[in-house]
Amino acid sequence: MDMAELLGPDGPLARHTPGFAPRLQQQQMAASVDAILNEGGTLIVEAGTGTGKTYAYLTPALLSGMRVIISTGTRHLQDQLYHRDLPMVRRALKSSAKIALLKGRSNYLCRYRLRLTRQEGHLASREHIAELRRIHAWTKRTRHGDIAEVSNVPETSTLWPRVTSTVDNCLGQDCPDLSDCFLAKARREAQAADVLVINHHLFFADMAIKETGFAELLPGVEAIILDEAHQLPEIASHFFGKSLSSRQLLELTRDKAGRCSSGCARFPRSRVTLAQALEIFTLPLCAKRSA
Numbered sequence: 001m002d003m004a005e006l007l008g009p010d011g012p013l014a015r016h017t018p019g020f021a022p023r024l025q026q027q028q029m030a031a032s033v034d035a036i037l038n039e040g041g042t043l044i045v046e047a048g049t050g051t052g053k054t055y056a057y058l059t060p061a062l063l064s065g066m067r068v069i070i071s072t073g074t075r076h077l078q079d080q081l082y083h084r085d086l087p088m089v090r091r092a093l094k095s096s097a098k099i100a101l102l103k104g105r106s107n108y109l110c111r112y113r114l115r116l117t118r119q120e121g122h123l124a125s126r127e128h129i130a131e132l133r134r135i136h137a138w139t140k141r142t143r144h145g146d147i148a149e150v151s152n153v154p155e156t157s158t159l160w161p162r163v164t165s166t167v168d169n170c171l172g173q174d175c176p177d178l179s180d181c182f183l184a185k186a187r188r189e190a191q192a193a194d195v196l197v198i199n200h201h202l203f204f205a206d207m208a209i210k211e212t213g214f215a216e217l218l219p220g221v222e223a224i225i226l227d228e229a230h231q232l233p234e235i236a237s238h239f240f241g242k243s244l245s246s247r248q249l250l251e252l253t254r255d256k257a258g259r260c261s262s263g264c265a266r267f268p269r270s271r272v273t274l275a276q277a278l279e280i281f282t283l284p285l286c287a288k289r290s291a
């Protein structure tokens with residue numbers, strides 16, 4: 001069956017997906033994705049809202065028999081793809097492809113640090129005590145340890161850093177909870193998956209710092225699909241760009257002008273003049289920023 005039939009009015013997607021509407025552009029996009037997966041190369045697709053892009057890449061990806069990574073723009077989209085769209089298309093296609101979800105380390109509960117926090121008991125507020133109780137209750141039910149599942153503790157709670165891990169405080173192989181570690185389990189499942197769902201932040205963070213547990217997956221991957229690709233430049237510049245604020249620039253000019261506390265200059269006139277010129281240029285930027 002070709003992509004037009006699979007996504008057509010009598011295809012499996014139409015038969016098994018509630019509310020599915022066959023669309024010509026979706027079939028055309030799926031055919032292009034299918035061709036590039038088979039032939040190799042790079043494909044850039046721009047398609048308007050309502051095209052049904054997700055099904056147009058999931059269908060050929062699931063049927064390709066390849067190890068595919070799909071990266072989404074946000075963690076919210078990542079969850080939606082993994083928990084809703086991917087299982088639906090897989091069911092409709094009767095695919096046996098193994099799927100997995102991988103997020104960054106700070107998204108997984110750390111059993112060791114949770115235990116430590118409960119034992120230490122130094123919590124800043126009653127709110128934190130109640131939140132810790134809720135997190136502990138959830139730990140007994142969760143399979144993935146993904147903290148996005150905890151709806152009754154705010155994402156902004158300052159308790160989260162105490163019960164999740166960082167590269168520096170993770171005990172790794174020396175951890176007494178390693179066999180039950182949610183992060184280690186997510187990484188193992190990611191390694192065994194045919195279709196792995198990640199997000200652009202994880203993708204770039206790994207390139208930048210090489211410690212997201214994602215680098216070791218790449219050698220076996222045959223195709224990468226970047227959804228919401230228009231977000232890539234901004235996210236990439238966050239990890240690889242350098243930024244200089246007008247305030248930093250102003251501080252630099254004052255430093256280079258060598259001002260002493262009483263305003264006298266300690267450096268040669270040429271250097272002071274140059275720094276002052278830069279300061280004159282920078283000041284309006286600072287004023288604009290603080291307005």
Ligand code: SF4
Nearest residue numbers: 110165170171175181
């Ligand atoms: S291995 Fe690291 S992340 Fe896992 S439970 Fe131990 S300290 Fe936490």
